[in-house]
């Protein structure tokens with residue numbers, strides 16, 4: 046049995062006043078306001094630490110589906126790298142970027158994500174990766190019955206736009222990767238930040254969804270089974286994506302530091318058990334209780350649409 050813990054949307058916040066003051070004078074103002082008004086009050090450091098510690102103890106591999114930092118500040122990257130390195134001392138870690146990790150074009154083009162998280166981006170088939178500003182993607186780790194495939198959907202966007210884009214070249218590379226015999230004989234576990242299945246209007250998808258979601262889903266057509274794991278929506282949800290060859294389970298993890306009365310939003314991590322023959326045996330979650338002192342088992346209700 047191979048067990049994967051899935052965490053997402055850590056939104057590690059800068060805690061230094063100097064950087065916060067500097068933010069007031071640049072384009073990060075929208076993210077700053079966002080932090081203060083909507084997210085700053087509900088992200089708890091103690092919740093995040095508890096989630097990282099529990100996930101590292103309970104799984105064979107920890108995957109992180111983006112928005113690891115909040116405003117892609119250097120201090121946030123340093124802090125987040127140190128937190129994930131702590132997890133990596135006991136279990137292997139794989140990450141993909143979220144829109145918050147590549148907040149502005151300079152962060153993207155100066156390759157901050159790959160620079161800070163290079164240890165968590167390594168691929169067993171590096172010759173199939175593209176050299177993208179976010180790092181070498183798609184990546185893959187071949188571990189027992191699973192092939193853990195990382196896809197980057199994070200691109201810099203103007204203020205108030207949070208949508209993702211994979212791009213034709215990366216999708217072509219993904220198709221080649223899924224066809225590789227060492228990948229094809231395993232159960233694919235695909236990581237992407239933005240929602241791969243989205244029942245909302247096209248306008249909403251262009252605002253904060255996966256702009257080329259249809260092309261991404263077409264790239265998954267050869268898969269008869271597998272997991273597509275995402276974040277971004279800050280809620281634990283699950284739906285099904287039929288393919289010509291079978292069915293994929295599409296699952297979101299909530300924000301790993303969120304304090305919220307709704308248990309499907311509150312901090313926790315998802316767990317997936319994959320048997321030696323590649324069968325997906327269990328999809329569930331461990332969620333902090335309302336006091337934040339203990340984890341409880343939770344199911345993730347299957348819905349017609351993930352969002």
Ligand SMILES: [Fe+2]
Pocket residue numbers: 054056112143145277278279
């Ligand atoms: Fe997020």
Ligand SMILES: [Fe+2]
Pocket residue numbers: 112143144145207238276277278
């Ligand atoms: Fe996001």
